[in-house]
Amino acid sequence: SQQGEEDPQALSIQEGENATMNCSYKTSINNLQWYRQNSGRGLVHLILIRSNEREKHSGRLRVTLDTSKKSSSLLITASRAADTASYFCATDGAGYALNFGKGTSLLVTP
Amino acid sequence: EAGVAQSPRYKIIEKRQSVAFWCNPISGHATLYWYQQILGQGPKLLIQFQNNGVVDDSQLPKDRFSAERLKGVDSTLKIQPAKLEDSAVYLCASSLDLGETQYFGPGTRLLVL
Numbered sequence: 001s002q003q004g005e006e007d008p009q010a011l012s013i014q015e016g017e018n019a020t021m022n023c024s025y026k027t028s029i030n031n032l033q034w035y036r037q038n039s040g041r042g043l044v045h046l047i048l049i050r051s052n053e054r055e056k057h058s059g060r061l062r063v064t065l066d067t068s069k070k071s072s073s074l075l076i077t078a079s080r081a082a083d084t085a086s087y088f089c090a091t092d093g094a095g096y097a098l099n100f101g102k103g104t105s106l107l108v109t110p
Numbered sequence: 111e112a113g114v115a116q117s118p119r120y121k122i123i124e125k126r127q128s129v130a131f132w133c134n135p136i137s138g139h140a141t142l143y144w145y146q147q148i149l150g151q152g153p154k155l156l157i158q159f160q161n162n163g164v165v166d167d168s169q170l171p172k173d174r175f176s177a178e179r180l181k182g183v184d185s186t187l188k189i190q191p192a193k194l195e196d197s198a199v200y201l202c203a204s205s206l207d208l209g210e211t212q213y214f215g216p217g218t219r220l221l222v223l
Binding site for chain 2: 035
């Protein structure tokens with residue numbers, strides 16, 4: 001079953017703007033990960049945040065995690081056309097297999 | 111470091127035929143996963159191996175799907191017989207160990223006619 005729910009389902013912004021995607025989940029987790037998927041391609045790992053962490057940065061990416069609200073957000077700053085992709089959050093359970101949401105489709109226009 | 115390799119990249123078959131997918135994980139990765147991704151949805155776990163043992167196959171349709179990971183390295187996923195609803199991308203992922211970052215292969219896109 002899919003645990004993560006991304007919001008919004010689709011997001012359209014212009015280059016240079018920031019993009020924020022949210023993820024909510026239902027049960028306790030060990031880790032939460034964000035992945036990017038370009039059309040017709042495989043999933044690319046962006047960032048992993050552990051349940052005892054609150055914020056993590058990687059380049060233009062900033063991820064926050066609020067375990068009390070069972071939610072996470074992914075911020076992409078100064079977006080580029082190349083950031084156009086689908087973004088998925090994935091939570092893990094007892095066996096560490098990932099439960100993915102349906103994703104947020106991001107379109108960045110020049 | 112080489113990534114996760116999968117083959118074939120594309121496969122078209124007719125319903126009731128059988129098909130097999132192959133995955134070679136990143137060298138040294140103990141954990142291997144097979145996911146199914148239907149168009150417009152996120153990936154869904156089919157089966158998870160730790161070395162050559164099955165950790166979780168609760169969502170694998172065992173009447174038609176089978177998977178093995180002999181010698182704890184490469185893995186194959188088989189569908190027999192295929193149904194129309196099996197049309198999807200089959201993704202293989204591996205991680206160094208349980209709870210570590212999962213790295214995905216490019217996937218095999220299956221179309222069942």
